Amino acid sequence: MTQSYDLLLRGGTVIDGTKAPRFEADVAVRGGRIAAIGDLAGARAAREIDASGLIVAPGFIDSHTHDDQALLSQPDMGFKVSQGVTTVVAGNCGISAAPLKAGMDLPMPLNLLDAPGAERFTSFRAYFDALRRQPASVNVAALVGHSTLRAVTMDSLDREATPAEMRAMQDLLEASLEAGAIGMSTGTFYPPAVKASTEEIIEVGRPLSARGALYVTHMRDEAARVMESLDETFRIGRELGVPVVVSHHKVQNRANFGLSEKTLPFIREAMGQQKVCLDCYPYTAGSTMIRTDRGMLDGRVLIASSEPHPECAGRDLADIAAEWGVPEPEAARRLQPGTAIYFLMDEGDVQRILAFDETMVGSDGIPLGDKPHPRLWGTFPRVLGHYSREVSLFPLETAVWKMTGLTARNFGLAGRGTVAEGQHADLVVFDAATIRDAATYDEPTRPAEGIHSVIVNGQVTWQQGRHAGARAGQVITREESTA
Numbered sequence: 001m002t003q004s005y006d007l008l009l010r011g012g013t014v015i016d017g018t019k020a021p022r023f024e025a026d027v028a029v030r031g032g033r034i035a036a037i038g039d040l041a042g043a044r045a046a047r048e049i050d051a052s053g054l055i056v057a058p059g060f061i062d063s064h065t066h067d068d069q070a071l072l073s074q075p076d077m078g079f080k081v082s083q084g085v086t087t088v089v090a091g092n093c094g095i096s097a098a099p100l101k102a103g104m105d106l107p108m109p110l111n112l113l114d115a116p117g118a119e120r121f122t123s124f125r126a127y128f129d130a131l132r133r134q135p136a137s138v139n140v141a142a143l144v145g146h147s148t149l150r151a152v153t154m155d156s157l158d159r160e161a162t163p164a165e166m167r168a169m170q171d172l173l174e175a176s177l178e179a180g181a182i183g184m185s186t187g188t189f190y191p192p193a194v195k196a197s198t199e200e201i202i203e204v205g206r207p208l209s210a211r212g213a214l215y216v217t218h219m220r221d222e223a224a225r226v227m228e229s230l231d232e233t234f235r236i237g238r239e240l241g242v243p244v245v246v247s248h249h250k251v252q253n254r255a256n257f258g259l260s261e262k263t264l265p266f267i268r269e270a271m272g273q274q275k276v277c278l279d280c281y282p283y284t285a286g287s288t289m290i291r292t293d294r295g296m297l298d299g300r301v302l303i304a305s306s307e308p309h310p311e312c313a314g315r316d317l318a319d320i321a322a323e324w325g326v327p328e329p330e331a332a333r334r335l336q337p338g339t340a341i342y343f344l345m346d347e348g349d350v351q352r353i354l355a356f357d358e359t360m361v362g363s364d365g366i367p368l369g370d371k372p373h374p375r376l377w378g379t380f381p382r383v384l385g386h387y388s389r390e391v392s393l394f395p396l397e398t399a400v401w402k403m404t405g406l407t408a409r410n411f412g413l414a415g416r417g418t419v420a421e422g423q424h425a426d427l428v429v430f431d432a433a434t435i436r437d438a439a440t441y442d443e444p445t446r447p448a449e450g451i452h453s454v455i456v457n458g459q460v461t462w463q464q465g466r467h468a469g470a471r472a473g474q475v476i477t478r479e480e481s482t483a
């Protein structure tokens, strides 16, 4: 009997997301799942894609995003699906779209998630319900932000939480995990959480332990005190007995260039005692809220967005300060709230961290304005094209693994991240010879090249440089991920 499928990818070369060598095979999809892999010459399908000469891989999982609100306000998620991304992990760096109070003021950087007029979600249940009512084009797994918990619980953020406030935050975290959040993130680098002690984070994080949920952190310091910050991170993971993720691992500021030669062996050593993961974006510039402290103004600063001065997006802070006749910190203050791009890293460190065996790829893109950091549109093709093909930092199979199988394993995203029968049909078809990021600091929203087709839960979502209109993204909860 002739098998019949919904979708058939014919004649491609499969890189399955496990780091195993590539192999020739057809891939068939039925009911949103991968139904068959092999020689399917006799099979028929409602729709076929000619993948000859192309790679068929698991859809990429963006391990580090700030897409919480964008999933609702920009549900096509073109900046992600155009790169081959089919799943995003949201709620990073201590900030999440829930739980919030209607009408509350959001301190920076919590306001980075807020689309004008966006609905405020008082619970994760309400946030996930909204995403299920109006699905986006990619799947989402979400973390609860510790800074968000502080902002919704405390009357002042300039101090450690009281025991009663910690209990209130625990209750909110517990309810969020119950609704399907996969862990908690912190951002002790940022003003809303600078005053949170290690003990506060451990106390608030107690509900993570029973579920083995993740502790994910934008650490207190990624500069001169990065080793102490790693130590704090590992301690929190040990005391809670949960896996930790070191977010966007980097060493910043010129004085600290080369420090990854120390941080990586330290991370490797910790991995021998406890569960530790890390992610990284493939650029020497970072991007975050506009800051005024000297350390952040160390190198070139490019303004990405500014609420009071939208006309300054895309310009150098130094030029704006000169034009206004004020020092740079004062110009930065006048541009707040907004976002900027900071050139603070060394290429050698970026390559060393990216090449480290266990490093996942995450974009850390901020989906805001016309002049975002190019990582928002370019991260995954940049790793595949620039760092794997051109720089030969690792084989293509390893590059794919760092953005699929490894990430699914670390975040517990069951049924995702590999090409195998029975898996959810999240797939990307790309040309290994031409894939490249086209987004630059000058033109940051140019879609990547070499992505042929992107399939989310069996639905063709991107094809030949165009969005196909599908919005088949699912909320990935722990119930599913532990199933």
Ligand code: ZN
Pocket: 092, 093, 218, 247, 248
């Ligand atoms: Zn961060």
